[in-house]
Amino acid sequence: MTGPDEWSNWFQYSRFGRTTDRDDALQIVFDVRDRLLAIAPLREIDSLLDFGCGDGLIGLQAALETPPHSRIYFADQSESALDLCRENARRMNIESRCRYLHTDCRDTYPFGNISVECILSRAAIMYVEDKSRLLASFYYILKNGGHLCFCEPINKFRMSPSTSILSDYELPRWQSEIKRIYEILCSSQRKSANLMCEIAPEDIVQWLEDAGFQDIVCFAEYRSLVGRPGWNELLYVRANPFTPSLFEAAQDVMDLNAWKMFEAELHAEWNRRNVRRRAALLFCKARKG
Numbered sequence: 001m002t003g004p005d006e007w008s009n010w011f012q013y014s015r016f017g018r019t020t021d022r023d024d025a026l027q028i029v030f031d032v033r034d035r036l037l038a039i040a041p042l043r044e045i046d047s048l049l050d051f052g053c054g055d056g057l058i059g060l061q062a063a064l065e066t067p068p069h070s071r072i073y074f075a076d077q078s079e080s081a082l083d084l085c086r087e088n089a090r091r092m093n094i095e096s097r098c099r100y101l102h103t104d105c106r107d108t109y110p111f112g113n114i115s116v117e118c119i120l121s122r123a124a125i126m127y128v129e130d131k132s133r134l135l136a137s138f139y140y141i142l143k144n145g146g147h148l149c150f151c152e153p154i155n156k157f158r159m160s161p162s163t164s165i166l167s168d169y170e171l172p173r174w175q176s177e178i179k180r181i182y183e184i185l186c187s188s189q190r191k192s193a194n195l196m197c198e199i200a201p202e203d204i205v206q207w208l209e210d211a212g213f214q215d216i217v218c219f220a221e222y223r224s225l226v227g228r229p230g231w232n233e234l235l236y237v238r239a240n241p242f243t244p245s246l247f248e249a250a251q252d253v254m255d256l257n258a259w260k261m262f263e264a265e266l267h268a269e270w271n272r273r274n275v276r277r278r279a280a281l282l283f284c285k286a287r288k289g
Ligand SMILES: C[S@@+](CC[C@H](N)C(=O)[O-])C[C@H]1O[C@@H](n2cnc3c(N)ncnc32)[C@H](O)[C@@H]1O
Pocket: 007, 051, 052, 053, 054, 055, 056, 057, 058, 075, 076, 077, 078, 081, 103, 104, 105, 121, 122, 123, 124, 127, 128, 129, 240
């Protein structure tokens, strides 16, 4: 076992904010996972890699949909995330089929000499600086006829002051604070990785082509649904370990007294009206040979 790092803390705590109902908090992620697995040809394969596996969300579920003899590789740069994944595989009693790769994507061959029939990834490619090189590494370890299937958020759709969740609440006297809060949230998202803020889906298609993939199909899904976010989710959830929650970002913008007033006004608005909840995802599927 390794010590906790920022990712293992996020997987266990800060992705849930202050909620105790973790399964409920993960419903949206479970839905994305299932839609990603639905585009992956899993029934006949003998080997699979889950890149940026974290605590194993994608690969562990995929293991249930692949033949029982198939091998599942889990790759992550966080050793403590791999520990969480290992623990989850043990609980599911599929440990003997699983292998763990501590990867550094700056290596020429980050996955050693493995060779797999399918690669799956969700919300991990965006954290890798050199994405075209990563996609080339995927191509290298895929068997002929194998598939790469991944899903990444298109964050710029919901990360500007005009599209963010706070933009729908009527809080006229807090506009400059809200603007500053969003500057903090957006710049930390951009800094931690270029989280699909600047990258266009066409860039990804181009990199897949350059890597040699055939039959590339990418489709974006934009959602703008009206509803009420959970209060915990609105205030305390961190989008990733490097991005503060709204509550944390606000601490840099206002003092405690101002926060109490802001929180009370926001709470009244939250009670009073539904808001637009925006999210966009890019799903990609590509075949080698
Ligand atoms: C948002 S989590 C997604 C985890 C998992 N795929 C899921 O769907 O729940 C991002 C994961 O990518 C991993 N990651 C970030 N940069 C990476 C890199 N350069 N190489 C490998 N894994 C990386 C992190 O350690 C983390 O576990």
